[in-house]
Amino acid sequence: MQSGSVTPSTRPQSLCDTVVEDNTAQLEKGASIDIDTVEKSSSDELSSLRKLVILLILCSAQFLDIFNANAVIVSLPSLGAELGFSAGTLQWVLSAYTLTFAAFMLISGTISDIYHPKPIFSIGFAVVGLFSIPIGASVHPIMTIVFRAIQGIGAAMNVPSAISMIRTTFTNPQEQARAYGAYAMAGTIGNVTGFIIGGVLTATTSWRWVFYLIAIVSIPTSALAWFLLPGHSVTPEAERRGIDFPGVFSLTAGLILFVYAVSEGSEGGWGSPRVIVTLVLSIIMCAAFLVIESTVKNPALPPRIWSNKNFLALFLYAWSPYWWIFGAELQLIGVFMDLWHDSALTAALRCIPIGISGLSSYFMAAFVSRLHPSIFLVGGQVLMAVGAILFALADTVSRYWSFIVPGMIIGMIGLAAAYVACTTIVMQGARKGDEGIVGAVMYTAYQIGSTLGFAIVTSITIGVNETQPLDAVSQHRGYAASFWSLVGLTGIMFIIALFVRR
Secondary structure, three states: OOOOOEOOOOOOOOHHHHHHHHHHHHHHOOOOOOHHHHHHHHHHHOOHHHHHHHHHHHHHHHHHHHHHHHHHHHHHHHHHHHHOOOOOOOOHHHHHHHHHHHHHHHHHHHHHHHHOHHHHHHHHHHHHHHHHHHHHOOOOHHHHHHHHHHHHHHHHHHHHHHHHHHHHHOOOHHHHHHHHHHHHHHHHHHHHHHHHHHHHHHHHOOOHHHHHHHHHHHHHHHHHHHHHOOOOEOOOHHHOOOOOHHHHHHHHHHHHHHHHHHHHHHHHOOOOHHHHHHHHHHHHHHHHHHHHHHHOOOOOOOHHHHHOOOHHHHHHHOHHHHHHHHHHHHHHHHHHHHHOOOOHHHHHHHOHHHHHHHOHHHHHHHHHOOOOHHHHHHHHHHHHHHHHHHHHHOOOHHHHHHHHHHHHHHHHHHHHHHHHHHHHHHHHOOOOOOHHHHHHHHHHHHHHHHHHHHHHHHHHHHHHHOOOOOOHHHHHHHHHHHHHHHHHHHHHHHHHHOOOOO
């Protein structure tokens, strides 16, 4: 918790608030107090029930993030048909959200560390909810993409702030690992409910109600978070860090240009001037981001972060979980609906094993702090590879139970091991006062993975299937190629995981 004056509140004081105010008063009298001790004592004084309530609210950010992605995935065919999206641009409904999510995560983490994560968390939920309404009312593809991008900014605000508050609320290492496990499990619950509810709404009413439902859930949650999360302190103005707008702009531009180039490569050809120029510009903007971060006074990505134990290897490793799961889910929904001609609801029900097996993330947390991390990081990638291989081999509907269901279960257990281990190890290595920015950087990595995953698997599928006959078995070759690309991804991450040590 940062030092400073406590923001007045009209609600009844919690025991945590009282501890903070008492210590603030002592600071004003000139007493010498260890801020780490203040924070730990405040956390220790919270009752088990209060901690449970706090954790449930914080986990709602992860739940809604995954729910938002999966409910939209299952509604994409109906949305695209009604608004006139082309096959190559439809994935931008997903990518616009994950792009701004990734790009604004860093600046959101910085603001969270400056002003305390509680107000940032609440405002983020409000942005997600309020901008879901115009998305549901969209009448044109550009309208949908623009408001999805703004919605991604809101998600970028509440995820790093949630991670930061978990880090400071649950100070015991094993308790903290279980909290991160619960946070990951909230994502798996969002995964399965997103598919089911998205499928039900799309099949029985309209894809528009997917977004209206997100608004109905998010806006009240924003208010609950403001009143139920612990009171917050604010860093004095003289001690606040600046905000790195040039860095955020260059990173955002670089990511958008790169994803655009990958998306257009399959339609316009990889040798087209438009694709080549866009790729070159994306590299220039990303290089500019690194230069800016090494020269500005208050970088969005402080260079000291890279010296944290295992940070560089795990930053790269963190690309894989969301890349694998969202890439696989997007292609599986395509197989179910486009090749097997399932309805949105049937396709959603076929994905239930993903959510159920994803609950293993909570149980992984009980062991990740006790065993060597390589066991989880390496083993997770092996299981994810097995899952992708089974998906690639399932070329007919008769192989759903024998190939796809086992692939979902095995792959999700691997993803749970990789995700929980990666997040826990990185956050335990965060320096004091950097929890928000470290959490933001890691979730930037996760979202970079999902953004690239959406673009690359879609590009591979479209590129391969353009040269194939139109029957279902032949068209499956494009989807199979995208699943084999996920196997290649896990091979790279397997090697990276070998360099991770405690």
